[in-house]
Amino acid sequence: MRHIPEVRRRRLGDELRRLRQKAGLTSDDLARLLGWHQSKVSRIETGVSGVKDEDLAALLDALDVDPQLRALLGALAGTSNNGPGWWMAYGGVIPPQYRDFISLESQASSAHTLETSVIPGLLQTPRYARAVTRAALDGQPPATVDSLVEVRLARQEVLRAPAPLKLHALLDEAVLHRQVGGPGVLREQLRTLSEVARLPQVCVQVLPFTVGGYIGLTGPFVIFSFPRITDLDLVVLDHLTNSLYLERKEDIEAYRAAFESMRAHALSPEKSLDLIAGIGDAA
Incomplete structure (x- = not known):
């Protein structure tokens, strides 16, 4: 099964x-x-x-x-899903909630995400992913960290699949300045972010400091949409020890409206790329 x-x-x-x-x-x-x-x-x-x-x-x-x-x-x-996903091989390393998240991500047609702390996992470089994982899971054995980094990088294949996931990411400007792993890791990450953001299936916009307070300031979220059947759409809120899934239409519409409000206040994709490049050069 x-x-x-x-x-x-x-x-x-x-x-x-x-x-x-x-x-x-x-x-x-x-x-x-x-x-x-x-x-x-x-x-x-x-x-x-x-x-x-x-x-x-x-x-x-x-x-x-x-x-x-x-x-x-x-x-x-999941009748259209042929067999267990690749992530099931990491069952001893990643918790069920994370496996569920990856399964949903692999089946989604689009994802709209807000990140206020770090670069989204789908856009991370190997060194940045390792630094994030070490910081978030301090004290874990090196082998566990290696496996978790492998999982994070393997997830990125959804952006290069024959029918790729369409990703629209809103990033708080603070994400671009936080030196996760040090200045060299951040510079490399911002260069890669600039490259990946030019893919037709990826859109990155930055919420600059000048925006001040905004509706999503309290925490990140992801809205997953699925092919053909909108009744399957859901919102995922990440917490330290668990993930909360919102499925009610009222909740989904509220988060969609919040995303659109933030998108309207964010820099355009072109200006966002200019800001990312400028911060990367100065890092």
Whole structure:
């Protein structure tokens, strides 16, 4: 069975439970229809376990689900995902929340992100990524740091895939001045940032100090959008020990509006590149 991010399992389970109740069936009724044990239905509906393609098809047939909703539920279950992702090989190093984040990132069509502390992981150089990882996980064995850096760099392949992730990054100007790893590492990072920001699938804008306070000043976030089905879009808020996923349409629209407000106050992509180059030359 493929790995399905917890946030997706919960959403899928909620939708299946709603459909079962709408059909006037108890979990025991549905289990008898399918020839399953009731506990299997319960595990799927509560998001405790994922669901195999053939089991999902049987569920949707039993509940007489229309084609449009079948497509949504299939996307939630990851039926278009062929096998486990590369990140599962790092299961002993990265926590489940991070694996879920990478899985969602790999399936998204676009990401809109605000960063207030460091360069986004998808745009980091190897030396900068290592410095960030060491600072964030002080005291970890070198082998663990090496693996985490490998993961961060491997994530960047989504920007160079046949259908690449479209990334729009808003950076607080403080990010460009923070000498993570020292002046040499920062100079190299800013040069690379200038190069990657010129890719057609990448847009970088800087929120200069002159903006003063702004709506996103309290913390970074990512808005993931997915191909064809907007109902799957979500917001990810990173905390020190966990990630919070926001799925309600009201929350997503609020963060989209916040992003657009900040984008309007940020420097244009061209002026942002000029500022990045100037800071890099002075670092």
